[in-house]
Amino acid sequence: xxxxxxxxxxxxxxxxxxxxxxxxGFTVAVHNRSPERTRSLVAxxxxxxxxxxxxxxxxxxxxxxxxxxxxxxxxxxxxTDAVIxxxxxxxxxxxxxxxxxxxxxxxxRRREEALREHGxxxxxxxxxxxxxxxxxxxxIMPGGSAESYRKLGPIFEKIAAQVDGVxxxxxxxxxxxxxxxxxxxxxxxxxxxxxxAEAYDLLRAGLGAEPAEIAEIFxxxxxxxxxxxxxxxxxxxxxxxxxxxxxxxxxxxxxxAEQKGTGRWTVQSALDLGIPIxxxxxxxxxxxxxxxxxxxxAARRAFADAGTKWQVDDRxxxxxxxxxxxxxxxxxxxxxxxxxxxxxxxxxxWNIDLGGTxxxxxxxxxxxARFLDRIRQAYDEQPDLPTLLVAPWFADTVGAGVPSWRRxxxxxxxxxxxxxAFASSLSYFDALRAERLPAALIQGLRDxxxxxxxxxxxREGTFHTLWAGDxxxxxx
Ligand code: 6PG
Numbered sequence: 014x015x016x017x018x019x020x021x022x023x024x025x026x027x028x029x030x031x032x033x034x035x036x037x038g039f040t041v042a043v044h045n046r047s048p049e050r051t052r053s054l055v056a057x058x059x060x061x062x063x064x065x066x067x068x069x070x071x072x073x074x075x076x077x078x079x080x081x082x083x084x085x086x087x088x089x090x091x092x093t094d095a096v097i098x099x100x101x102x103x104x105x106x107x108x109x110x111x112x113x114x115x116x117x118x119x120x121x122r123r124r125e126e127a128l129r130e131h132g133x134x135x136x137x138x139x140x141x142x143x144x145x146x147x148x149x150x151x152x153i154m155p156g157g158s159a160e161s162y163r164k165l166g167p168i169f170e171k172i173a174a175q176v177d178g179v180x181x182x183x184x185x186x187x188x189x190x191x192x193x194x195x196x197x198x199x200x201x202x203x204x205x206x207x208x209x210a211e212a213y214d215l216l217r218a219g220l221g222a223e224p225a226e227i228a229e230i231f232x233x234x235x236x237x238x239x240x241x242x243x244x245x246x247x248x249x250x251x252x253x254x255x256x257x258x259x260x261x262x263x264x265x266x267x268x269x270a271e272q273k274g275t276g277r278w279t280v281q282s283a284l285d286l287g288i289p290i291x292x293x294x295x296x297x298x299x300x301x302x303x304x305x306x307x308x309x310x311a312a313r314r315a316f317a318d319a320g321t322k323w324q325v326d327d328r329x330x331x332x333x334x335x336x337x338x339x340x341x342x343x344x345x346x347x348x349x350x351x352x353x354x355x356x357x358x359x360x361x362x363w364n365i366d367l368g369g370t371x372x373x374x375x376x377x378x379x380x381x382a383r384f385l386d387r388i389r390q391a392y393d394e395q396p397d398l399p400t401l402l403v404a405p406w407f408a409d410t411v412g413a414g415v416p417s418w419r420r421x422x423x424x425x426x427x428x429x430x431x432x433x434a435f436a437s438s439l440s441y442f443d444a445l446r447a448e449r450l451p452a453a454l455i456q457g458l459r460d461x462x463x464x465x466x467x468x469x470x471x472r473e474g475t476f477h478t479l480w481a482g483d484x485x486x487x488x489x
Pocket of ligand 1: 115
């Protein structure tokens, strides 16, 4: 037993994680259900470090030093349970099972509880950064016990991306905390991408610009406050020309966005916790809408002329308006995502450090961005910040962007360009800062039809008006 850590499940993510571990000097036990993959990994990459191949699960487990640490990198859901069931009888108390797949945090909580009964640690771990990240340095979000992190921390912190000498990995909190935070990361990823897509659509409609020209705009934006991996690859994708036709690649891709479910999970959880993550919800629904081709076709025929012509006079001013609207909407999406993490942390007693979470998203992950350092700073300075929107830099940036934001949303509405995430982010902002909300009327209606009661602004207590009677007010 010589391996410090093991990886079972050697599809591309598992393979790359194993290689990353080996390249960083760890001795890695490797295993796959069909041993072909194990052999090919060692044959192709054996020179990158020390691999200990295991043909069977028993061989694999036997090759690990104790306490054993086993990374499971298989498809979320039933395949994960199947591997855990196979592993558990082979392990001893104190051993650690690490699930690096995109599991739902509720499944992780269930598995953690079940394995705890066997004296085992189960560590649901979010890993972001795709194939490249897994190999060169992902962002790693481990949940599970503090004790398990004492073994895993030094290993994971070494293979994670590093920003300013700080690893993009930290212990998030017990049981499902890691997978919860990864889920919200993906939700924010959905919102970020939807906002980018809307900005592209606005530029295209407003300027009548070609994708290659818009790619240049994104490239310029990437030199400023919007600097991020997603903005960078947007420039790349928009500049790409299809080899077969010579046309812009983006014009040849079917306009139906798919999803594997993490965005939907985020929205479902936020509904349960009562946290308005409107940006993520709009982004998730926008993907669903794009897939309803029959409805789109019918509506397109019925309302062909419902928009108006859009002619932007001042190109540079318009581009700057869209940039500011994008930045403000993005801030709203992140503010909502961090609210969601705080609520999950309270609900499940996870004690998640919000600044720490922002810290490990600065590199390695899909939403890595310059601006995450500002989020880290904001929560480090004021851990009980009511909303990210009011932290100094964010308040200044959003405040300065408001006129642009309003112009862009109003112009798009007039022209008939759909901008669900831009528009709902602006509405969220306006709702939060409103002196009075029409929620008062909703309370009145609820009391009128269902005696659901209300509170008054001028007196303590809970009240009901006798709507069907003489309309006197009674204390409920
Ligand atoms: C990451 C990504 C990744 C996610 C894909 C696909 O952090 O590396 O979030 O985990 O699975 O982005 O997600 P959808 O298929 O749902 O778009």
